[in-house]
Each structure stands twice: as C-alpha cells, then as structure tokens.
Amino acid sequence: MTPISRILCTTSLTAALTLGSAAQAEIEFWTMPYGDQIAWKDTIDGLLEGFTAETGIEVTHETVPWGNAFQTYLTIAQGGAAPDCADMYWLHSFSAIGGENYGPLPITEYADRLDLDSFYEGALTDVTYLDEIYGIPWRGDIRAILYRTDAAEEAGLSGPPTTWDETVAAAKAMHVADENGNVDRWGYAFGTSNVVSWLMPLYWQAGGEFMSEDGTTATIDNQAMRDALTFMHDMVHVHRVVDIDSFEKGYEMLPLFVDGQIALIGSAEQSWGKRLDAEYPDAEGTWAMAPSAAGPEDADSFSGAGYFGVLRGTEQVEECVSLLEYLSQNESILALSQGSGNVATKPAVMQSEFWSDRPWKQVVAVALEDAHTSQHAAPSWSAIATSEPGGIIFDLIYNTVVLQEDMDAEIATAQELMQGELDR
Amino acid sequence: MSEKNVFCYLMVAPALVITLILGIYPMIRSMVMSFRSYDLLNQDKNGWVGLDNYRQVMADDRFVQTINQTVVFTFVAIFFVVVIALFLAQVINAEFRGRAVLRTLIFTPWFVPPVVASAIWIWLLNANVSPINHFLLEAGVIERKIRFLTDSDTWGPFSIPMMSIIAVRVWNGLPIAIVFILAGLQSIPKSLYEAADMDGAGTFSKFFHVTLPLLRPVLLVLLALFFMNGFGHFEMNYVMTGGGPRNLTNVLAVWTYQEGFQFLRFDRAAAAGGIVLMMTSVVAVLYIWLQAKDVRK
Secondary structure, three states: OOHHHHHHHHHHHHHHHHHHHHHHOEEEEEEOOOOOHHHHHHHHHHHHHHHHHHHOOEEEEEEOOHHHHHHHHHHHHOOOOOOOEEEEOOHHHHHHHHOOOOOEEOOHHHHHHOOHHHOOHHHHHHHEEOOEEOEEEEEEEEEEEEEEHHHHHHOOOOOOOOEHHHHHHHHHHHOEEOOOOOEEEEOEEEEOOOOHHHHHHHHHHOOOOOEOOOOOOEOOOOHHHHHHHHHHHHHHHHOOOEOHHHHOOOOOHHHHHHOOOEOEEEEEEOHHHHHHHHHOHHHOOOEEEEOOOEOOOOOOEEEEEEEEEEEOOOOOHHHHHHHHHHHOOHHHHHHHHHHHOOEOOOHHHHOOOHHHOOHHHHHHHHHHHHEEEOOOOOOOHHHHOOOOOOOHHHHHHHHHHHOOOOHHHHHHHHHHHHHHHHOO | OOHHHHHHHHHHHHHHHHHHHHHHHHHHHHHHHOOEOOEOOOHHHOOEOOOHHHHHHHOOHHHHHHHHHHHHHHHHHHHHHHHHHHHHHHHHHOOOOOHHHHHHHHHHHHHOOHHHHHHHHHHHHOOOOOHHHHHHHHOOOOOOOOOOOOOOOEEOOEEHHHHHHHHHHHHHHHHHHHHHHHHHHHOOOHHHHHHHHHOOOOHHHHHHHHHHHHHHHHHHHHHHHHHHHHHOOOHHHHHHOOOOOOOOOOOHHHHHHHHHHHOOEHHHHHHHHHHHHHHHHHHHHHHHHHHHHHHHO
C-alpha cells in the first residue's frame, strides 16, 4: 500500500467512525414555547449545552408553536414526521391514537434512572397510562384566585374569599356598574379562556369526579354537578357579577384585570403572576393571589401538566432517556420552571428561594397542596373536554349557564353523550 | 405532437404535478374517507360505511344551521363586496387630486393577512374595550355597549356577530375585487362612453348599458372565485368567534376543522368537506357553462 493510499484509507476510516459516532449521539428534541420566547429558548439552549457537555450527545432543539401543537402531535400519532423526544401532553389520547406504532413510547424499563419518587405524586399521573411510564412531568399549571387589592380595599374587604359564599359577597361588593347597566368593573371572572377549565375545579370542590378511576364510566349526573353549574349560573344571572361575554371566544381576562375592569378571577393561571411581574410592573401593589375558595366539599385547584417523553420510531431511545435523566435533576427542573413560569413538579424545587421570593409564588406553593389533575384516564377525554361549541362539557356549561336551559335535562344528555365517548 | 405543444406541456407540468399532489390527491383521499368509518380513537372499527357519515352530519341540527349560515355569509359578503367595489373602482378610476392616497388607503386591507386582520378587529369589536362603542356612547348614539361578537339575539338568519364578521370579510375582500373591476373598467374603450354621451345617456344609463355589460366577463370570474372561496372560508370566523355565540357564526370550514381536530372524527369531517366540494362544484360548473356559452356566442 502506497503512503497516499494509507492516508486515504486512514482518513476514510476516521471520517466513517466520526460520522458513525456523531449519528449515534445526535437527537432531535421539540418543545412548545412558554412565556417570553427568547428567554425560553435561552433556557432550553443553556440546559442542552450542559447536557451535551456532560454526555457528548448533541441535541437539535426545535420549537413547536402552541397554535399548531395539537395538530403536530396528532400528525405524529398518525405516523407523521416525529422527533426523537419531545415536550408533550394529552398522553392518553395520543397513546390511544398512535397505538403500538406511533406516538408516545413507554419507557417503564428506564424508570429507575428518572428519580420519579422525587416528583409530586399527582404529577406522575400525567405520565402514566395503562401502568406504563412515558416520561418525566416537568411542568405544572396550578390555578389560584387572582384579585385586585385596590378594588378589595375600596369595597372594604379584609382579604380574599375562602369559600363560595364569601366569593359571591366579595364579587358583589367589588362590582361597579352605571344606571344603564354599563359595567365599569366586573366583580368576578371564572378563569382563563378555556371555559371547560372553569367548571372542573368547581365540580371537584363540590365533591364530584368526571369519571371512574379506570376511565370507563361517566359520573357527571349528580348533585355535585348541579351545585357547580348552579354556582356558575347564579354568578351570571342572579348576582350579575360575571360578564356573559366571557363565555365566548376571544375574551381576554388578563388585560381587563390589569385595566381594572375585572376585580377577581376565581381560577387564574399561576403563570399570570410571572406575566404581571414582567409585563405590567406598574400594576405592582394592585393585585394579589390567594388559594382557591372552598366549595361544599373541598378547595381543589385545577392542575394541568406536561411531560418530556420519547417518541416511537426513534433509534435513540437510550440517548433520549439520558436527556430525560438530565432534565429530571432538581437544577434542571428549577431552570425550566424559572424559564417557563410554570410550577415545578418537585416539592424540593418548590421549596427553593425562587419559589418563595414573591407573595404570589408562596400562594402557588400552597395551592399545590390542593392540586387536582385535569387529566383523566380516558383517550377520549381531550374530545370530551374540548372548549369549543359541540364539546360535551362546553355545551353543558353553555346551555345551562348562558342559555339557561333545563339543568337536569342537560346534565342527563351530557352524561349519556360522555358515556358514548368513553365507549368509543 | 408538435415541438411547440411539448414545450407548452413542459411549462404546465410543474404546476400540474403540484396541483395533483397537493390538491387532487388529498381531495380524493378525503372523499374516500367520507365513505369510511375513520375514528382516530377506535381505528380497529374503521371500514366502509357507505353514506352513514353524510346521514350523521345531515342529522345534526348544528351542521344544517352551519350550511345555511355558510350560504348567507357568502351571498351577503359577496353582494356588498361587489357593490362597494363597483362604486370604489369607478371613483379611483377617475382622475382627481389625491387619487394615489385614496388608492393606497383602499388597498391597505390587502396587505393585512386575514388572521392578523381578525386579531385587530377582535379588539375593535370587543364590547368592553371597543373604541367604536366608546365613540358611540360618548356621542350619545347608544346607551348600552353593543356586543358586536357576542350578542346572541337573531333576526331570521341574521345576528350582530354575523353582520360584524361579514363587515370584516367585506373590508378584507374589497381590494382584490377593486383590482379586478378596475382592470375591467380600463379595458372598456372610451369611445363607447363618448358615443353614449352623444346619444344623451346619463351617468346611470351609461353604467347600466355600457359599463356593466362590458364588465360581465370580469364579474363572472370574480363571482366564481368569491363563491368558491366563500363556501370554504375559515380564518376570520374561526379566529374571531370560533363559530359562536350559539353557533351563529359557524361556517362549514370551521365546523369541519372542529369535527376533525377537536373531536377526532375525521370521517364526519371528510363528509362535511364533501358537502363543501359539492357546493363549490356547482359554482364551478355554472361558471364553466357560462364561459362556454360566451365562447359559443
């Protein structure tokens, strides 16, 4: 072999080995954006750089806008182009749609590497389906009361309401309207733009559960549902402290709250605390958060969650699990919650300085004690809980609260439709 | 086949291939899906069901209401677009000081994507913060705020939210209609108007006997495009109201999207898509027939 041939052979071999090892140590990772997009990208990039430095595995990060996240993951669950691992939600639906070919991949055999015992027990229900583990719950979305302290003071209130009755009294006291009925300040608003998420905590607070634990039986035709819907109905039509337009699409609570047009939001996202700090610094001193008011049974708060998991079809399962292992560390979870504004999923992280340096953060930590997951063990739950006309729970709320149709008949219809969906 | 023909086919081929792959193939797949059970959550039961999906959607009161509204939305929006565009095209076709400024103002909505326009109008029409409400209240024209996008009172098929969205669709659709009509107006020989003047024709007489007949081919194309686009319109209704309140602003494209992507029933969504296809096909066939009739003449 001539020297030139030897050099060529060596170079080719080295290149092949390098390419081979590079191909093995590269994974694609998708997340949705949270809060300020640049800050979020910086957070993720920082974490991934740390991961690469520690493991040598390169990670390509891509952001999926929330506007088409559902369609993206639906396409993935149908066999569309998928990353190796990703930030996901609606585990039960996408697992059922993808079956054993596409969508989320169970990683139960790697569970002991993920330190799952260090997470909130409730958060783990969002990564468990049919006794299999699908990833690490990295973000929580806990809801709490958000109220205008200036309006409360003006109305002579000593503090936030702690029960449904106190909520009614506080909302009426803070409501301001002129003689023509034009409202300057609504006493109350239920929550975010997702109407279905308003009913959930009220129903739980009244002692209800939407379905049996195994997700096979609908359980909404009961007194708890009547209590929850009656509370909503009365706030709109009897006490007249809720804007009926808030049930329609496009109604933005937070700007109206900041503008002083809403006095109290019953189930506000905790991330609004971060947004108020960052986007409305002038509003400092005019607002506060408080744990959810208690209903007839308890003070459950709506809690959503998302998880990092692995997708079927990847050949980099081991590398993806290494990434999840890295991201499940307390420092990573803290960085993720700092970057996104979402509640951390580990008690140890929620006890950190970051989660106690502002009064609203302390409230969030307390609210977590009453967290009730919004996920249910039924693949069709995402369709049942769709906050659009035609959605079973949405129509139940809209028909009974906005249109004031017969409550018993509507609940019976919803129960029947929901059972049909669970039997799908 | 002559060399010239081969060249022509080669030039058309890329567009044809793209249309086949991105237009015709998905359309055929969707039509096939509309005759099958295709439930994402229960794919074991997927199979041929004949016309069941069509029967199911037609038995849904919300769907029938949605079809009616789609037709009303489309006809009313097109009527106003064409009437206003005919008037404005005449205005900006005339020569006067400030014509360039007026043209720019009229064409501005064209530069605004429908989704962005919807977001802007949501704010303008939000009962609580609407500057329109503020102005009307201050002027003493109204005593209570108008709920532009949320009032569920109806007058026959009409409601305030429906009229509000129609107004926005007219605003957004005007520029393209004006461009078409303006091009048509500029192709009419001035000698015809001079002849009409000599015959003593007035403004209206000239419009109805010279302008309108000579604009017929342009208006036909415009109407065909608008009807086909109108029956499949999605963005503004979805972004501004999502079909609410009480389904009063729902249109077929939004209903189809909700059925497929929210409720995961792609079979029923495909059936709804099939109905949209039938509606647009009627317009297309009518348009081709009228075109052929003109050619025969």
